Every structure is written in structure tokens, then in C-alpha cells.
Amino acid sequence: MTNTNNHQQKLKQLGLAVISTEADAILNLKQHIDDNFIQACELILQCKGKVIVIGMGKSGHIANKIAATLASTGTPAFFVHPGEASHGDLGMISENDVALALSNSGETGEIISILPIIKRLGVPLLSITGNPASTLATLSDASINASIEKEACPLGLAPTSSTTAALVMGDALAIALLESRGFTEKDFALSHPGGSLGRRLLLHVSDIMHQGDAVPITQDTHFVSAALLEMTEKKLGMTAIINANKQLIGIFTDGDLRRMLENSIDIHQTQIHRVMTQGATTIGPEKLAVEALQIMQEKQINALLVTDNGQLVGALNMHDMLRAGLS
Numbered sequence: 001m002t003n004t005n006n007h008q009q010k011l012k013q014l015g016l017a018v019i020s021t022e023a024d025a026i027l028n029l030k031q032h033i034d035d036n037f038i039q040a041c042e043l044i045l046q047c048k049g050k051v052i053v054i055g056m057g058k059s060g061h062i063a064n065k066i067a068a069t070l071a072s073t074g075t076p077a078f079f080v081h082p083g084e085a086s087h088g089d090l091g092m093i094s095e096n097d098v099a100l101a102l103s104n105s106g107e108t109g110e111i112i113s114i115l116p117i118i119k120r121l122g123v124p125l126l127s128i129t130g131n132p133a134s135t136l137a138t139l140s141d142a143s144i145n146a147s148i149e150k151e152a153c154p155l156g157l158a159p160t161s162s163t164t165a166a167l168v169m170g171d172a173l174a175i176a177l178l179e180s181r182g183f184t185e186k187d188f189a190l191s192h193p194g195g196s197l198g199r200r201l202l203l204h205v206s207d208i209m210h211q212g213d214a215v216p217i218t219q220d221t222h223f224v225s226a227a228l229l230e231m232t233e234k235k236l237g238m239t240a241i242i243n244a245n246k247q248l249i250g251i252f253t254d255g256d257l258r259r260m261l262e263n264s265i266d267i268h269q270t271q272i273h274r275v276m277t278q279g280a281t282t283i284g285p286e287k288l289a290v291e292a293l294q295i296m297q298e299k300q301i302n303a304l305l306v307t308d309n310g311q312l313v314g315a316l317n318m319h320d321m322l323r324a325g326l327s
Helices: 002-032 035-046 058-072 115-121 135-139 161-181 185-190 196-202 224-234 254-262 289-299 318-323
Strands: 051-055 077-080 098-103 125-129 142-145 217-219 238-242 248-253 303-308 311-317
Touching: 002 161, 035 098, 035 125, 035 142, 035 161, 051 058, 058 077, 058 098, 058 161, 115 125, 115 135, 125 135, 125 161, 135 142, 217 224, 224 238, 224 248, 224 254, 238 311, 248 254, 248 303, 289 303, 289 318, 311 318
Parallel strands: 051 077, 051 098, 098 125, 125 142, 217 238
Antiparallel strands: 238 248, 303 311
């Protein structure tokens, strides 16, 4: 039992040691947010094309992620594998682009071999490297120093702290550019239409509401039984109540039905206007769907009627919100 506890404690200590080492590496990056970092930002901001992010091996994985982060925060970017670059993919780079190369050693062969071609294109070369005296750093127009004291790997072999440092520098670059461009939540949503934020900022009531014949409507003089048939057919858990002039005067919901049945009211002899909820909470079709959700949550209701200039044009319920991914 003691051996088991010692083993578990050692595993915990090893995990904590890795986190501590990598945390120190990140904190040490603060001193490298310097003129080179500023120059890199300015060159990207001046770029009329895309940022071509290049990296090999583990640095390639980090480069791919940095490219994705840049692209989703207002800086057009994509990843190019340096091994493929020398076999045709360099054709993706145009004179309006900026190249950003990642290499901890700054001497990665696959990257160094394509630098002359990048230089010949006249494309600004930026780099994130752990060796400011390396070939890559020396040939760069701006080289961001992401050097570390040691890897978190006790053998000093597996890229750990170095890849974390490069990733953090990439994030720092992306967010600095985001702020400089005045990139907003709406801009972010436009590039993430399938994500939660995209749905919240782009989806309108008119996009998800039921309309036309799908809207449950009952005449105020009709009996409750007719309203129940309408509710059953339209499956929204409620029906709008209108008068002879087709004006919305109320709503009848599943909750109204339960309260009515508790009072033993005859559904075949009682007109719906006698048991409906007077008036109704409504929303406009141009409103964001998330606003409809907020109204439902605040008022603790499961359905909303949609009106436009006082006219009933649609209806939606909580199930519509769930299907739209807004819950």
C-alpha cells in the first residue's frame, strides 16, 4: 500500500513539475515583447495578402494552430508544410503575403532550404525561434525570441516548454493584431457561424420562428376544444388568440389548460377568451434569437409570439431555441 501511495505521489509531483517549468517559460517571455515583436505586428498589419505560417514537426503543429488563430481573429492566414513547400506548395505564396516561420533551433533544414526562395519573392520574413543567433533569426525581417531555459521533459529532448512558449507568442501576436484592427465580437461571429457565439450574434428570430400555416391561431369566440385541436396540430404548446379583426388579444398555453381543468371547466362549452391569458409577450422578427431566449428565461415562459407592426407573423418555443443551439 505504501509503495502504491509513493508511486501516486511521484506521478503527482512529476505533473506539477512540468506545469511549473512551462509556467516559468511563459512568464520569461514577457521580456521578449520588444521591438522585434512590434515590427512583426506592423509588417502583418501592412500585409495586403495572407500570413503564411511555416513549421516542421512539433513546431509545425504549433504553426498550424497559430495560423488558425490568426485567421479566426481577423488576420487571413494558412499553414504551409515546409517539406511540401519545396515540392510545389511555395506556389501558394504571393508577393503580397508575409511568411512566419517557427523553429526552436532556428536551423531546421526543411525551413532553411526554402528561405532563399521566400527572400527572392520579396516577401517579409518573420520568425518565432528559441535561438536569436540562428540562421532563421538572422535572415528574418523581425524575429520574435521565444527562448526557454529548459524543456519540461527531464531528458531535455521532447519539445514541451519550447512549443508552449511558441504557442503563447503566437497567441500574443494574434491578439495584439486583433486589438489593432478593432476586431469585434460580430466580426468573430462571422468567421464562426457554426459556433455558439456565431449563433448568438447572427441568428435572428425570423430565422427560426414558425410562420404562415404553422402558427397556431384560434378565434376568441371558439370553444376551448377547438383551441386544443389547434395546439395539438401545431405542436407548440400554445395558440395565439385573435378577435374578429384578426388582432392579437391573448394566448392560451399548456399552463392555462392545466389551471382550467383544475376548475372543472367544460372545454366544449367554454369560449377560449374566457380562459386565455390576456395580452401576450411578443418579440419582433428582426430581433436576435438570443433575445427571445432571454425573455423566455426572465419571464419563465416556454413560448413567444412574433409580431411585426402589431401583426402576428410567427411563433416560437423553447424547443426551437434548443434546436438552434441557443440553450
